Amino acid sequence: MAVAAHTRAVSLLVVALSVLGLATGGLAQLKSGFYTGKCGGNDVETIVQGLVKARVARDIPIVAQLLRLQFHECTVNGCDGGLLIDGPGTEKTASPNLSVKGYDLIAAIKTELEKRCPGVVSCSDIEILATRDAVALAGGQRYAVRTGRRDRRRSSATDVRLPGAEDTATQTTSYFGGLGFDQLETVVLLGAHTVGVTHCSKIKKTRLYSYGGKAGATDPNLHLDDAQVYKQYVCPNTATSDNNILYLDVQSSVAKLDNSYYKRLQGRHGVLSVDQNLYANGTSTKWHVDRLANTNDFYWLFPKALVKLSEIKVLTGTQGEVRRVCNKFN
Ligand code: HEM
Structure with missing residues (x-):
């Protein structure tokens, strides 16, 4: 009896420690x-x-x-x-x-x-x-x-x-919600799109040439001037333009982490649908975009969100391994 009780107590302790992430890592x-x-x-x-x-x-x-x-x-x-x-x-x-x-x-x-x-x-x-x-x-x-x-x-x-380049705000917030991010944190993370590039293949069909599956239709949520420039110069409707490059936020330099992404969304200049959808009428994310565009909050919220991202389901302690080279298991 005493042994059984002891075993049960030890198992309970192990379960408790595991929940706290203290037993074998976490x-x-x-x-x-x-x-x-x-x-x-x-x-x-x-x-x-x-x-x-x-x-x-x-x-x-x-x-x-x-x-x-x-x-x-x-x-x-x-x-x-x-x-x-x-x-x-x-x-x-x-x-x-x-x-x-x-x-x-x-x-x-x-x-x-x-x-x-x-x-x-x-x-x-x-x-x-x-x-x-x-x-x-x-x-x-x-x-x-x-x-x-x-x-x-x-x-x-x-x-x-x-998540996909055409996801709605609801899909985006529900994806990140599943990982423990609230709506503000999600909108903050997407602010990473203030740097870097995408390819014409990501917007040609869906935003420029057959919006909503309708041949010739352009996404009304894309600023007319942008649509014109993209169609005429950057992403012409030819098979060879798929790999042409577009800046995700042409206003910011290619690598300047500022809040200009949100200001671009306010003006319907978001490049990917997933970005512009955060500013769609009736979405709760719209409010967060306005806040991030109109204040300096992005500067301190972005690092916080990245830290949270960096701690998702990590292995520690004796879990996993320390690889000798990064592209191969030991
Ligand atoms: C709903 C969520 C997201 C979607 C659907 C999405 C989608 C995309 C797509 C389609 C591209 C362009 C890829 C290409 O054309 O080759 C891209 C680029 C990029 N994404 Fe995201 N993204 C999301 C969230 C994020 C987050 C959370 C971060 C970082 C915190 C991020 C950082 C970037 C960066 C920096 C680039 C540019 C990469 C480069 O210049 O090489 N994205 N994203």
């Missing part, structure tokens, strides 16, 4: 400065920052690429390095991920860190630290991130469920 084990004193005499965060800075100096688009990488990484099974794995059928091969870039920088940082302290710094932490540094270099606010993530030994294209 959120509770992420901490600021996790790598302090763990990489010889090297400061891991300073090394990452130096490499990101050097890259941004010669390749501004990397800022947007890293932000998108963090989004596609963290919303699929958590921030676990799963997106970085090469090979048939991995997350990287899923169609929304085919245009994700920035892998080479993560790999270069990993190579440098492996030289200094092999097997210590996880690929998932490198992704989060590098994005944090890129944001600060692009005029965003510098923010602290907790580290200690471990890399998952799973990466499957079948796990990839990302």
